Amino acid sequence: MGDAQFSLRKIAIPAFGPTVLFGLGNGAVLPVIALSARDMGASPAMAGVVVALIGLGSLTGNIPAALLTSRIGERKALIGASILTIVALLLCVFAVHPAMLALGTLMIGLATSVFYLARQTFLIEAVPFALRARALSTLGGTHRIGMFVGPFAAAGAMHFMGLSGAYWVAIVALIGAGILSFAVPELELTPGRGAGLAIKPKMATMAVTHAKVYLTLGVGILLISAMRAARQIVIPLWADSIGLSPTATALIFGVTSAVDMLMFYPAGKIMDEYGRLWVALPCTLLMGLALALMPLTTSLAPFVMASMLLGFGNGFGSGIAMTLGADASPPTGRTEFLGIWRLISDVGTSAGPFLLSGMTALVSLGAGIVVTGSFGFLAAALFWRWLPHIRPSEADRT
Structure with a gap:
């Protein structure tokens, strides 16, 4: 497909929809993880460590995420990351000890690295060079929108459900992200891309x-x-x-x-x-x-x-x-x-x-x-x- 015939609007929902929902889920839970840890008896310092595990998970997950995405493809990686995040969020909801919450946040970080690497790789392959920066800046923008809306959605749910409401908002958002990821088209292998997959x-x-x-x-x-x-x-x-x-x-x-x-x-x-x-x-x-x-x-x-x-x-x-x-x-x-x-x-x-x-x-x-x-x-x-x-x-x- 030539640059003139390509339109970002044609792939907007499968390309950017999951990112908005994934960002919304992250934005919903980030403000309350430390509070959850404190409710379970963690000290302020330990609560900070639990929150920091999201960043640690993302940092350590980048190389495995690259190897996984290269092996199974962007679409399957997106779906898998959504499922892993849902499991992690359920672990946070039903956690009875800070260690369980910590494991959940670490899993969220690992899934985040897989999700955004797969998302980026998909857009690089799917979008012509002339629109590449617009596509990737829009990807960053939709993540920001989700992160901005997430805390407000969580606040509404927590009014009725307590702290767990934030996690349930995130779970619903991630279910939506997983469903939309099914709509992501499988990319056709170009000669260069095929070689990349074969040689690894x-x-x-x-x-x-x-x-x-x-x-x-x-x-x-x-x-x-x-x-x-x-x-x-x-x-x-x-x-x-x-x-x-x-x-x-x-x-x-x-x-x-x-x-x-x-x-x-x-x-x-x-x-x-x-x-x-x-x-x-x-x-x-x-x-x-x-x-x-x-x-x-x-x-x-x-x-x-x-x-x-x-x-x-x-x-x-x-x-x-x-x-x-x-x-x-x-x-x-x-x-x-x-x-x-x-x-x-x-x-x-x-x-x-x-x-x-x-x-x-x-x-x-x-x-x-x-x-x-x-x-x-x-x-x-x-x-x-x-x-x-x-x-x-x-x-x-x-």
Whole structure:
């Protein structure tokens, strides 16, 4: 199918519907997992560990997810990830000990890595290059929409059912995601794709062969991921430090998330028409600038402006990690390449909050925020050096 005849609308429901529902499920349970652990007698520190196991599961699951998806295909991987998440959520619902809850959250993290790797691989294969960035930024945007709606849906259910209501909302959403995944068409094997499935390059070989990409653009993505993860801590902590109420903080966070969500399609369109650099640079520079300015804010209005700038920069980079990974991935062994790529991204996601906490403990919260913001300027320098400075239409699309 040529670029002119292809339309994202034709695959919208099977391509993006499961992602919205999967994100909704995650958004519904993330705010209540720590509360569930506390209800079962876990200490605050242990409750934090239980929540962190989702990230650990996703981090450690990237390589197995790549091998699994390469072997069984995207459609089966999506369905399997949905089923595994449902089982994990049921384990959380009926957990009577923090250890059972911890196992459930670890399983959620593992399933998440499988789901999003399969989702990304499917879109790379199904969508023409000219629409790739729009498709992947929309994928990131639909995940954001689900994560945004999830807590509100959970709040409504918890009003009647208690904490378990959040998990049942997620279970219903994941059942829907699994059903919609059945509608995902099986991809026809192109020569390059068929070869990739037959040869199945080893992960170590893939890492060595593409080391230059991983150590340049991959490091840039790692730095973006670190900022993105840290921003979720920066906003509430700095709001508290300047004396804002929890209610005001929640409202500001919601407004920031709304600004973030609005940018996903424009970002993809700019990447497709003008080049990846035109999004990578604004994303990193705006996030870096916002974080650098935040410690200078001492009242509500400046803080809101800095937070919105941070959300705008993050939203402007919607899909950038997946798009750059897609562009760099080889036709043969694409899934394996993306497994390592996602691993690098998740290392940044995991390390960002720890680096912020370490700098805060050693110096101050303001210093930790500024150091985190410096990642944006370093990432911008890497992208300026290693990304093409020409439009995609002028580049070789093979």
